[in-house]
Amino acid sequence: MKAETLIRSSIAAVVAASLGASALAQNAPTVFPGDADGAFVVGTKFSEPDGAHLFKRVCAGCHMPDAKGAKGAGFFPALAGNKKLAANGYPVYVVLKGMNGMPPVGAMMTDQQVADVVNYVRTNFGNKYRDAVKPADVQALR
Amino acid sequence: MEDFATPGMTKRDLLTLIGRTAGATAMYMAMASLDQAAASTFKGPVKLEGDAKGASVLILGAGVAGLVAALELSKAGYKVQVLEYNNRVGGRSWTLKGGDTYTELGGATQKCEFSEGNYINPGPWRIPHTHYGVMHYCHELGVALEPFQQNNFGAYLHSTKAFGGKPQRYRTIHSDFQGYVGELLGKAVKQNALSDAVTSEDAAILLEALRGWGALDKDMRYVKGRASADRRGWDKDPGGGLTAEPIPSEPLSLSTVLKSGLWRAIGGNVSLDHQQAIFQPVGGMENVAKGFERKVGNLVRLNSKVTKIHQDEKGVTVSYDDTKTGEHLMAQADWCVCTLPLTILSQIEINVSPTLDAAIHAVPYLPGLKVGLEFKRRFWEQDEFIYGGITSTDLPISQISYPSYKYGSRGPGVLLGAYSNGSYAYEFTTLPPEERVARALEWGSQIHPQYKSEFMNGIAVGWHRVPWTQGCFGIWTEESRATHYKNLCQLDGRIVLAGEHASFIGGWQEGGITSSIDAITRLHQRVQAG
Numbered sequence: 001m002k003a004e005t006l007i008r009s010s011i012a013a014v015v016a017a018s019l020g021a022s023a024l025a026q027n028a029p030t031v032f033p034g035d036a037d038g039a040f041v042v043g044t045k046f047s048e049p050d051g052a053h054l055f056k057r058v059c060a061g062c063h064m065p066d067a068k069g070a071k072g073a074g075f076f077p078a079l080a081g082n083k084k085l086a087a088n089g090y091p092v093y094v095v096l097k098g099m100n101g102m103p104p105v106g107a108m109m110t111d112q113q114v115a116d117v118v119n120y121v122r123t124n125f126g127n128k129y130r131d132a133v134k135p136a137d138v139q140a141l142r
Numbered sequence: 143m144e145d146f147a148t149p150g151m152t153k154r155d156l157l158t159l160i161g162r163t164a165g166a167t168a169m170y171m172a173m174a175s176l177d178q179a180a181a182s183t184f185k186g187p188v189k190l191e192g193d194a195k196g197a198s199v200l201i202l203g204a205g206v207a208g209l210v211a212a213l214e215l216s217k218a219g220y221k222v223q224v225l226e227y228n229n230r231v232g233g234r235s236w237t238l239k240g241g242d243t244y245t246e247l248g249g250a251t252q253k254c255e256f257s258e259g260n261y262i263n264p265g266p267w268r269i270p271h272t273h274y275g276v277m278h279y280c281h282e283l284g285v286a287l288e289p290f291q292q293n294n295f296g297a298y299l300h301s302t303k304a305f306g307g308k309p310q311r312y313r314t315i316h317s318d319f320q321g322y323v324g325e326l327l328g329k330a331v332k333q334n335a336l337s338d339a340v341t342s343e344d345a346a347i348l349l350e351a352l353r354g355w356g357a358l359d360k361d362m363r364y365v366k367g368r369a370s371a372d373r374r375g376w377d378k379d380p381g382g383g384l385t386a387e388p389i390p391s392e393p394l395s396l397s398t399v400l401k402s403g404l405w406r407a408i409g410g411n412v413s414l415d416h417q418q419a420i421f422q423p424v425g426g427m428e429n430v431a432k433g434f435e436r437k438v439g440n441l442v443r444l445n446s447k448v449t450k451i452h453q454d455e456k457g458v459t460v461s462y463d464d465t466k467t468g469e470h471l472m473a474q475a476d477w478c479v480c481t482l483p484l485t486i487l488s489q490i491e492i493n494v495s496p497t498l499d500a501a502i503h504a505v506p507y508l509p510g511l512k513v514g515l516e517f518k519r520r521f522w523e524q525d526e527f528i529y530g531g532i533t534s535t536d537l538p539i540s541q542i543s544y545p546s547y548k549y550g551s552r553g554p555g556v557l558l559g560a561y562s563n564g565s566y567a568y569e570f571t572t573l574p575p576e577e578r579v580a581r582a583l584e585w586g587s588q589i590h591p592q593y594k595s596e597f598m599n600g601i602a603v604g605w606h607r608v609p610w611t612q613g614c615f616g617i618w619t620e621e622s623r624a625t626h627y628k629n630l631c632q633l634d635g636r637i638v639l640a641g642e643h644a645s646f647i648g649g650w651q652e653g654g655i656t657s658s659i660d661a662i663t664r665l666h667q668r669v670q671a672g
Contacts, residue, residue: 032538035569040538057569058568061509062571072610101484101507101613103508108565
């Protein structure tokens, strides 16, 4: 099978499955019950239901559970007490588009999830920004 | 949840999607079509002819890209020094074996408890024969190679959604899928349904070809019998003497095969960088690095963390810290070959042109996770006759790879118990290492029930927590490549970049090697030009 065909058929399978075409449902990505916090549900997107769990099961992989970042040959920036979070569009943009080596993890989240995780980080870890991001703000930046 | 297959989806979304829908190997196939993986351009040993004019070159990073540059530039007469962050050479060309310790970002330290001779390669683990550059250096440097079982017809295809979660042998699905496709195509030919595309003369040839290709019977049917059993397996295998007579097995139905989704994995071994012959270095991938180390190890300064790269009309000055003593030091040279991963380089002060600077900041790094598991015995061989190769699964572990070495040995064996990407890799990485191991064990036991009673120990590497790469390898999209790739590779004043990120063979050592040769060739031409 040519790779181009593979891509087309994969898209077709996913589109059809998402439309509820039962004949192709078997070939959609497997959806598991997953962890209680929404992790390990499906491999193509994040299924964590709220900002706290998204942070814990996605962001903390690099920014660490305490949001204080880490240092090696380079570093992962601390999100705790981070003044760059003051403008709410900035973290939304970084989550959607990535930054340096950071992948655009927001591509695997809904607008609501991106808003939730940004709002969570901006109101925790010593950050006290009250102007919440809305899903529509995320959609506008995609 | 949002539907990802929207018109606005990016190439990377698509790759992620395909990676999960169709398995990691299929993602590589798709990547090949998007120019993210390709056969090598290596054309034999590089010849840097002419005088080096006493010039000096500072190389940053002692992975394979940096080591190739060190070897070839020193051969050509350049004064070479290499700075390396780690306490060893090799970078991602890396092996974890008993006695090794690994500390990830965040501080978790794992001690590898594997028995003597067992190992995993957390990074690259295969050397395709079409990667002529790596093959060349392995031969030149005396790095012994052995076959890697990429496509084992006796390994499993597994889906939690098919066959009640019971793994199927690759040979069964492969044979039935191909057999039925052959039969259907044969029917179409016989009904002249393809007369637009196939002449009657060619149709006769095609029918004969399909019979052999699909293991069809004399009536062009894929049915229970000697022909199909010889591929998919027998209910009772042929033997010798009075118990010799074989009993063929019953093929699955076409519908069962199609609905199982297991056919997805069939195409994974046909791309250039997965075709047999494919190799691994005897004893682990680190032996590639050790081959280079024997030649140019004396040029490498270990434990050196680069903090600033500055160039002017006279040369390049690199500031670095000795990670053991904390000393702030400087190194100078006429030229610099920088092989640092872009995750790291994008965080270091460097004065380069705006176009190179933009390129350095434009490449995100793939998440990836590998888990090595050691068991008291090689039950996959002893109980299931699986000798090397890869089982693919829809579970978050994605695959199980059995060791392509020490077949039949009676002692403990180590297999690769997870190689995950996509959202699973992120979610795995957030867990403490021992929990990643526990999860891989739990999921893998659905395929091999022996896991639980035979388990000894394990080790887990989440690539975003690797302190010196902060990710697995660079991800290019068609758009980012069009905008930034050439800028990334250009000689910028006195600095040139190299590494897998500066190649069309991302994530493979061959990308690092061919990128390095290309970069030093241009650098040498520049020096020759004066």
